[in-house]
Amino acid sequence: MKDPCAHCEEMMQPYLDHVLTDAEVVAAEAHLDDCEQCRRRYKFEESLRIYVRKATDTHMSAELREKLAALRIPLD
Amino acid sequence: MAHAGTVDRVDAEPEEAQRLATEARDRVRFEEDALALSDQVYRVARHLANSREDADELVQETYARAFRSWRSFQAGTNMRAWLLRILTNLNIDRGRRQQRAPQMQPLEANDYFLYDKLSESGDGVSDEDKVVERLSQDDIVSALSAVPHDFRDVLVLVDLGDFSYADAAQILDIPVGTVMSRLHRGRRILKRELADAALEEAT
Numbered sequence: 299m300k301d302p303c304a305h306c307e308e309m310m311q312p313y314l315d316h317v318l319t320d321a322e323v324v325a326a327e328a329h330l331d332d333c334e335q336c337r338r339r340y341k342f343e344e345s346l347r348i349y350v351r352k353a354t355d356t357h358m359s360a361e362l363r364e365k366l367a368a369l370r371i372p373l374d
Numbered sequence: 375m376a377h378a379g380t381v382d383r384v385d386a387e388p389e390e391a392q393r394l395a396t397e398a399r400d401r402v403r404f405e406e407d408a409l410a411l412s413d414q415v416y417r418v419a420r421h422l423a424n425s426r427e428d429a430d431e432l433v434q435e436t437y438a439r440a441f442r443s444w445r446s447f448q449a450g451t452n453m454r455a456w457l458l459r460i461l462t463n464l465n466i467d468r469g470r471r472q473q474r475a476p477q478m479q480p481l482e483a484n485d486y487f488l489y490d491k492l493s494e495s496g497d498g499v500s501d502e503d504k505v506v507e508r509l510s511q512d513d514i515v516s517a518l519s520a521v522p523h524d525f526r527d528v529l530v531l532v533d534l535g536d537f538s539y540a541d542a543a544q545i546l547d548i549p550v551g552t553v554m555s556r557l558h559r560g561r562r563i564l565k566r567e568l569a570d571a572a573l574e575e576a577t
Binding site: 358 | 398401409413420433434437441484485486488493505511514515561
């Protein structure tokens with residue numbers, strides 16, 4: 299029998315990507331309910347993803363926006 | 375027969391005019407839809423490219439090409455994915471592959487590596503949200519740019535661009551299984567880069 303925390307680690311990415319089957323989600327959550335360490339690590343991974351998304355958010359310059367609009371092909 | 379021919383032409387002209395008018399209308403709508411997506415396209419492009427300047431050029435080239443080849447876009451399909459496919463192809467064509475990093479970097483021990491490092495080097499604070507905040511925005515942007523392109527492309531499309539595995543596979547023209555393995559690997563490389571940055575700051 300595999301170490302349940304090692305199995306839980308394997309399930310983390312697909313769990314957070316919402317690609318596990320219902321049965322796998324139930325199994326993963328059963329372990330998470332019992333294991334504080336894994337729960338913390340999952341929570342960390344989730345906040346990390348949100349944080350990375352926030353930190354990498356960016357906007358194009360007004361100049362670029364104008365340049366893109368100018369690329370439109372004029373009607374003749 | 376010459377007479378019949380004349381009649382045909384007279385009939386054809388309004389049809390042709392109609393067709394041209396419809397096409398012009400479709401094209402204008404296409405251009406407006408594409409421009410409405412430009413913020414989202416830029417956000418992804420910025421991290422596929424190595425710098426803001428590269429991203430600006432890449433997005434301009436993408437839109438120039440998209441406007442020229444708008445007829446090849448199938449109405450009703452995912453336009454953001456279509457634009458990103460043009461963009462990633464241009465990015466690869468730009469020869470950025472030359473600076474491909476060595477692919478055989480050792481894979482860090484496990485997926486929890488970063489959390490374990492950050493929480494052990496901390497001051498007893500173990501709230502996951504606070505642990506994450508030990509990383510600065512600059513740490514994250516530079517760690518992401520250190521991820522080799524093959525992995526970064528997938529990571530950026532899925533984790534920043536919210537594309538599905540299937541969309542990312544189509545955009546990059548690789549199998550879904552490859553998307554999944556590169557994504558997994560890319561996320562780990564990112565975390566290792568972040569752990570390195572955090573450790574440097576701590577010393």
